[in-house]
Structure formats: C-alpha cells, structure tokens
C-alpha cells in the first residue's frame with residue numbers, strides 16, 4: 090500500500106497509508122469523537138471543505154449499509170483514521186468503508202496516530218491540512234485557494250416535494266441531512282425541500298405550515314446577504330433552526346457568531362435545558378457558535394447551554410414561534426434525548442395552523 094501524508098499548515102506531518110480516491114486534497118482538519126456513525130459522518134454535508142479525523146480507533150468494522158447515508162454524495166475533503174477494518178461484519182453491510190470512499194471520490198489515510206493528531210489540533214486550534222502521497226513541508230504548504238461557497242455546493246438546485254397527510258414543512262436546504270427529512274416524514278409531515286436562496290415570495294406561494302432551516306457547512310457569515318430574507322421567512326409561520334439554521338436565525342436578528350477553538354463534533358455532548366435543569370446528551374458537529382453577549386435577551390430566551398463550556402445551544406423568540414438549536418435533535422445513530430423537539434415542533438405547527446384557521 091502506498092504511503093500517504095497529512096501535512097498541517099503549522100508544519101507537523103502525520104503518516105499513514107493512502108485509502109479511498111487517490112488524489113491530493115486540502116481542507117480544515119477537524120476531529121469527531123463518536124464511537125459509531127462513521128457512515129453518517131462521511132455523508133453529512135456539513136463537513137464540506139473539511140478533512141475529518143476519527144478519534145475512535147477502529148473504522149469500517151460494521152461496513153456500510155443501504156440506509157444510513159445522510160446525502161447522496163460525500164461532501165467532505167478527506168478522512169484520517171487509525172485502524173481501517175477491511176473485513177466488516179454486520180448483517181446489513183453491503184460495502185466496505187474504503188470502497189465507499191473510492192465511490193464518493195474521497196481520499197484518506199489510515200494507520201495514523203490519530204491521538205497525537207487530535208492532541209495537536211486541540212493545542213493549535215483548528216488548522217488547515219494537505220493530504221497527499223508526499224510530505225510538502227511548511228514552506229511549500231499550498232496557498233489557500235478562494236474557498237467556494239460550500240452551501241452553494243451542497244444545497245439542492247431544484248425543489249423536491251414529499252407528500253404525506255400531516256402539516257406542510259418547507260425545509261430550507263443549506264446542506265440538510267436525510268435524518269431531518271426522515272424525522273419530519275415520520276411525524277406525517279409533507280415536506281418541500283427548497284434551495285437555500287429561495288426568496289420569501291416563493292416560499293409564501295408554497296403555503297407552508299412550518300419552516301425548518303437546516304444544518305450546513307462553512308462560516309454562517311458567508312450567507313450575510315440572505316439575513317433579511319431569513320428574518321422575514323422565520324416570521325411567516327412556526328420555525329425551527331438546526332445547527333447552521335440556528336446560527337443563521339441568530340445572525341439575522343442581529344447576534345454575532347465566532348469560531349470555537351476546535352469545535353464540537355461527536356455524539357456525547359451534554360447540554361442543559363435551562364427551564365428544567367435537565368441535562369441531555371446530544372450529537373453535534375459545528376465549528377462556529379453564537380456569541381452569548383450579542384444576543385438581544387429582550388427578543389430571545391437562551392433555552393440550552395453546553396455543560397462543558399457554557400456556550401449557547403438553543404434560543405426561543407419571545408413573540409414569534411421560532412426555536413433554534415445548535416445540536417442535532419435528529420442525530421443519527423443517536424443519541425435521541427432531544428428527538429422530542431421535532432415532535433413538539435410538529436405539534437406547534439398543527440396548533441398554530443388551527444388558531445390561524447379559527448381566526449379567519
């Protein structure tokens with residue numbers, strides 16, 4: 090097997106063997122601490138532009154199945170893993186992890202000292218990395234190309250409709266995960282998936298009962314030009330924002346975001362529900378966070394905080410039925426502690442619709 094190298098912009102080099110698509114790649118090197126869910130991670134569009142390091146040492150052991158992709162094609166730039174398992178064992182497995190990477194055009198290196206890499210990222214903060222079959226050295230580290238708009242890359246280009254017999258939710262697609270769509274369909278919602286830049290008038294014409302702003306890749310500030318539209322759309326009917334959706338709604342109402350040192354990516358992030366004091370374990374995948382002091386507390390209540398670093402995890406508008414969460418209530422393969430938020434969102438849509446109908 091050919092040797093492969095991850096060179097960090099700070100000069101450190103990590104060695105392994107090349108797997109997946111044989112090509113050079115460049116991206117922000119992040120790490121995910123989940124013990125399971127590698128298939129969902131490599132197909133989560135929020136990782137566009139990033140090289141993902143798996144902290145869990147064995148990857149590939151239960152193979153790849155036909156159900157768990159979060160999107161049609163992986164959007165991430167590369168993967169870094171410890172032990173690659175090429176002999177998966179699971180009754181639903183139809184493919185090997187390395188084959189899935191190849192088919193998705195994703196390069197990677199295996200056999201890497203991922204503990205050491207993660208410790209480096211934790212001490213340096215998130216860094217850029219170059220994945221290649223040769224070491225490039227700090228002096229020859231590739232110049233950063235103008236980053237494409239990752240949301241533009243992963244968002245749907247056409248409107249898609251899923252019919253059901255419950256309320257109608259418009260899913261604003263910034264790079265949605267299939268688990269969000271599945272959760273809405275499981276609640277009997279009809280769902281229309283629309284491109285991220287669909288204007289208010291077009292959304293209004295779809296006659297939605299509820300709006301969901303999805304997760305997605307990149308810096309939320311890149312979507313600045315859409316903030317006025319996002320604000321208007323969020324006031325139209327009950328709205329839920331998840332992850333990037335949460336950040337965009339906060340920004341649209343005047344708050345600020347900042348970058349965390351090395352992000353929250355994993356399946357065991359504790360958040361505290363402030364009204365009850367209960368702690369829920371959540372799946373997370375974000376590098377940016379809403380700045381506490383920038384939130385207008387006369388407009389929004391903070392509903393959840395991260396137990397580890399106290400960062401903002403959820404907001405609720407005082408007058409409009411708008412709720413946002415930084416974590417993933419639909420997180421797949423789990424945990425499901427906050428899955429009730431999607432059920433509650435659908436109940437809210439239903440009762441809001443009934444009130445509106447009664448007022449006519």
Ligand SMILES: NC(=O)CC[C@H](N)C(=O)O
Nearest residue numbers: 304305332333375376377
């Ligand atoms: N999963 C997401 O929606 C990520 C949001 C945003 N791209 C961030 O990294 O913070």
